[in-house]
Amino acid sequence: MKFTLSWLKDHLDTEATLDQIVETLTRIGLEVEGVEDKGAALKPFVVAHVVSAVQHPNADRLRVCMVDVGGPAPLQVVCGAPNARAGLKTVFAAAGTYIPGKDFTLGVGQIRGVESFGMMCSAAELELSEDHAGIMELAADAPVGVSYADFADLSDPVIDVSLTPNRADCTGVRGVARDLAAAGLGRLKPLEPRKIAGTYASPISVDLRFPEGELVACPVFHGRYVRGVKNGPSPEWMQRRLKAIGLRPISALVDMTNYVSIDLGRPLHVFDAAKVKGGIHARYGVEGESLLALDGKTYAIDERMCVIADDAGPLGLGGVMGGEETGCSDETTDVFIECAWFDPARTAETGRRTGIVSDARYRFERGVDPAFVPVGLDVATQWVVDLCGGEASTPVVAGTVPETDRIIEFPLAEVKRLTGLSLHRAEIREILEKLGFFVVSPEDGLFRVAVPSWRADVTQKADLVEEVMRIHGLDNVVSTPLEATGTVGQKVLTPLQIRRSKARRILATRSMLEAVTWSFVSKADATRFGGGAPELALANPIAADLSDMRPNLMPGLMAAVGRNLKRGLSDVALFEVGQVFKGDRPEDQKLEAAGVRHGTASSTGSGRHWIGAAGPVSWTVAKGDALAVLEALGVDVAKLQIARTAPAWYHPGRSGTLQMGPQNVLAHFGEIHPSTLEAMDVVAPLVGFQVYLDAIPEPKAKPTKSKGALVLPELMPLTRDFAFVVEEKVEAEKILKAVKGADKALVTDAKVFDVFRGAAVGEGRKSVAVEVSLQPREATLTDKDLEAVAAKIVAAVTKATGATLRG
């Protein structure tokens, strides 16, 4: 919402300075986005007349001019502009003037040996436009010596307010003035009654053609006919104001509607009556209709839009934009003025669907004052007659002004209850009354407040508290400490939140970088990674590759690796801990910790090194990552099962599942499938893992935090090595399980320390060497005891896997 200072002063009687006004507007919630005060910056620049211009004696491209700037005698000015010539009216800056477009202060000086007492300026030097081809050329009758800013009507500062969607009343300059007056910055001037009597009945009728009981879209429509008008340019002062706020003057009839729209927040439309066929009515649009609008574009109309139409078809989109064909021109002699009220929601929807941004929509979608319909029509009629002459009809009326009367019971204690401010009742009453509310006090401590018709946003007592607070001043609210909770150190995170934090930190300690990737991926990637369900596809994605909610973190991470590789950054290890989407219900959103490692990015280092190069990443490091996360989250990883059931994007032979049972999968890990790599455009080697943080069971609550007594065995532990020769397909896990189960009292641990394949063990077989830890409990083990336990171990492994002991 833009307006000029002088325009504001039409409504506000004030001594306040521009700075005070701007500061107050922001303070009361009408945030000033910017102030354009060209007048202040251009004050020293004056209109000048070039009396003579001759060639500079020492420079081909310079001229020595004598310039009349309104002083007793012309001044000598050296000028390099190609258009500097005798007789030209232009803009002059004396020595000592700051030139905004050049960011320097002009001095007196000699230019190639000739004294120069100032300079003549281009539009660029005044920051009025980009034009720096030559000095400005003003009209021949421009008055020499007067301030250029005054001459060019630039001295009226323009204030730009960013209006919040609730403040329909401030879409007019008058509403802004009312707020400022309430804030103590002057007095709101009374609105001059502009009422002109009609002398005949309008030949154009108005009508509301909506289905029974559906007058919401346009409940009231007033109009007046003015015959015998003479359209032409609007008065200069009006054009100046419209130009200042960025509107292009067109003609008196058009400018007048724009002016009333900005001045009073009351949009209007004026039809060229000669182009209207029959009566005018408001109705829903009909599928297939279209409108050539005033912006020169044609819009398709449907039954969700409210249109203004005549017998031939739509004339305009109600509250949004009028049509080109019935617009006024210089030939217009009879006009019909429309003043109606359109439903904010439908106006907003029509505006959104057509993409039209107009001053009318800006106002109607916020909610124009319904009670102002008849007044607005009178004001408009007066303007038409004042500017274009003619004779006005009596009003034609369809519908009734929607009811706006509203009374709010307002206990004064609410102000203190919600804001902490202690205000006297008189203060509260004064603020409300200055804003146009009508206040009675039926009992002590209670106001009964009638809301003015232009404040549809005020519906309950909290709204009144806001009005009082913003006008009184938020700065006056004193900060008050929040009461302490009375307890110390409550846990504020949920178990899942703690898991997320721990997973993050443990992965980062394994040389990985945490990435945050988009929650959405392309349809192809979503499908490739097990998602792509229609209920998780966005109806309006911002880009085709961000169209579907991610089913897991792998596509985002792989794409991130790919981007880094394309930048020449290899050996990348990235992880993410974030939400993934299995469905569209809240419980379908899961938390996953996943990572990928490329090239040689192991958990301890990457690339070539004098100690020994880090080799290509393999499934082992990915398994290590997954286990590290699970272990950090308190899972007893020794008890996990390892299955070969990893999803399709993993290499089927080099991947695994970590699970507590087939129904409770905690993680997947492994090398990424070559086909997946190809599809994702990432070169091998790439390994990855996914840990499903929701799947981890919560540990059982224990009565105390005690870790229990530490019992240290008195006897020394010892180890024995075994080498089992087994079929290639036998899994190490199976051997270790058999070893551990062979003598649960004695065997405390078993580790694979070597896997050997070769002729010595035979084709299709391997030797798995295991170090077994034994812990004697009661007595030192004798040789016989040791032989016995070794025999048990061998027997157990043989039974489980068909192994033979390697000789």
Next chain:
Amino acid sequence: MSDIDDLEHSLRAAIDAAADEAALEAVRVGALGKKGSVSELLKTLGAMSPDDRKTRGAAINALKDGVGEALAARRVVLKEAALSARLAVETVDVTLPLWPSPANDGRIHPISQVTDELTAIFADMGFAVAEGPDVESDFYNFTALNFPEGHPAREMHDTFFFSPKEDGARHLLRTHTSPVQVRTMLSQKPPIRIIAPGRTYRCDSDQTHTPMFHQVEGLVIDETSTIGTLKWVLEEFCKAFFEVPDVEMRFRPSFFPFTEPSMEVDIRCDRSGSEVKFGEGNDWLEILGCGMVHPNVLRACGLDPDRYQGFAFGMGIDRIAMLKYGMNDLRAFFDADVRWLKHYGFRPLDLPTLFGGLSA
């Protein structure tokens, strides 16, 4: 007894001449071994007269002791020399670089770190951390938050929608973390103090807008909190978060459908240099929106607005991260360029706490 003196003399010479421990051992065996020269002398004692034994015995024993001490002393010297020689040979080039320590090499993303910082601050004021789904219904994202159907305020949210279901309802991606307010109020009795950090989505993209971003919402519901309390909480938060002793804030009346009265908050800063400095300067930077929870929202959540009251506030996590740590392009947050992550990320063990300083 010159023979004894001579022997001692020659043995001492041999001991001094021994170049290593093996040579010394040979001298020892030659003197004190079973057949050694000193041992042989001792054997002669038995055949001596008591007088001779007395004088000559004492001399031989003195010789034995003296040789023994000399051997021991020489052994120490030789051992040290041998060790020095070994150590000299064992010298390595300790300037050779090693792998970096993995625990210092990894990085935590600034969004995670800043969320941890927020959590530390608000936990100290008694706020719990609440969360909600990203895929939301119209009810939680708009209706319960007092956005009337078709209101322009809805349009300002640039919402991502999913396709309508058979019953016409359609899910959306939450445009703010405020739906968590509603979910919390519907599931919990006051007093309530929560923050709700999380991902939010709007159909928008430029240097400071991305279709996905992060917000933290705060909510306090009790029977006493006012705008005054809200101001205090936000002032304390800003001081703690930006780690400055003082911060000047400007509260401006504004509009949000779910709060009444509503405010926007600016903080005073100096943006004249390449970095933003807080607590000084002449610029105002908008950092958050807030207000008293709207009576309609309280009603929608089954709370009596005449009994319960409270405030809510919301701010961009990415935005305050950028302000504090100096990133200038939001899009880079989600690009996962390893150079950016290494530069702006945080070391794995730098967990922010109030007792240890947030970013110290």
